[in-house]
Amino acid sequence: MHRQSLVDYGKPLQATEAPTPSPQGSEVLLRVSHCGVCHSDIHLQDGYFDLGGGQKLDVRGNRPLPFTLGHEIAGTVEAAGPEAKGVTQGKFYAAYPWIGCGKCGLCARGDEHLCNAPRVLGVTVDGGYATHVLVPHPRYLMDVDGIAPAIASALMCSGLTGYGAVKKALPYLRVGPLLIVGLGGVGMMGLQFARALTDKPIFVADIDKTKREAALTLGAAEAFDPADGGVRKAIMKASGGGVGAAVDFAGSDKSFAFAHAPVAKGGAAIVVGLIGGSFTLPVPMFPLRALTVMGSYVGSTGEAAEMIELVKAGKIAPIPVEKRPLDQTSKSLDDLREGKIVGRVVITP
Ligand SMILES: [Zn+2]
Ligand SMILES: [Zn+2]
Helix, strand or coil, rough: CCCECCCCCCCCCCCCCCCCCCCCCCCCEEEEEECCCHHHHHHHHHHHEEECCEEEECCCCCCCEECCHHHHHHHEEEECCCCCCCCCCCCCCECCCCCCCCCCCHHHCCCHHHHHCCCCCCCCCCCCCEEEECCCCCHEEEECCCHHHHHHHHHHHHHHHHHHHHHHHHHHCCCCCCEHHHECHHHHHHHHHHHHCCCCCCEECCCCHHHHHHHHHHCCCCCECCCCCCHHHHHHHCCCCCCEEEEEECCEHHHHHHHHEEEEEEEEEEECCCEECCCCCCCHHHHCCCCCCCCCCCCHHHHHHHHHHHHCCCCCCCCCCEECCCCHHHHHHHHHHHHCCCEEEECCC
């Protein structure tokens, strides 16, 4: 099999070859047709997340190098182990990548994406910037019939991240409207899922005017520029005293400072993005504002299935996708890092 692999942290990916694995037990071998390029691949390539104040979260772990990144995977079944039941040779699936150990309490309750001994495709085990990928069990193969293949792959990361976060916000919308901060790919997905899941008004905020306008055409009730001096007051006024929930899809010190400020008493601020930085709030403000602060990280297999149903029902506008060959993977990560990518890049090995 051909791969584009991480051979050293902070260095470009390189072409590597490995024997194509033959699936054992419940394993399924996918012939990768699409693998989305994701911002988190950049952090994995660097080997750390920026925690602000010069602090770094080392994410090198015990990953054996060369390692193949790529967690937004779709492809067709090429081979299956003897215990892999219910899979059809040649059928197209998206692979749920957020796989846990399958043995712990978190996995047993269906939260494999939160498992502390993960086997995440493209993060802890070899992923999809390759001609083939091994999936440990057919239950991670998502039926995406009727969804454009390039979009199906991205759904497992940006789609699921947007869906999982918006779902957490729903109970707080009795307090006030929803505010979505950061209108990149995930934020736009979140906006559309929110439109499908609630009749409450949805506010959006982004420094980019084009993105704000795009969000308004997708059904946002009001759009705000975080760089405007009076923006907090404007949101407080438009929401009638504060928003019920703010979802921060950027996840920087600046974006979170902006996002939590207009949350009404009894509301929630939900962090999703991983840009980095740190944040302080006087401790008494949590009880005085009855403020809930929470994080949201991708979503479970159950949420993935719910989300796919919404997409199949036509609730999500098609995302602009640019396809590139496998040998363009490293360049695509560089382009993403430099902000040169509009829409999404999907590698087609
Ligand atoms: Zn991703
Ligand atoms: Zn587990």
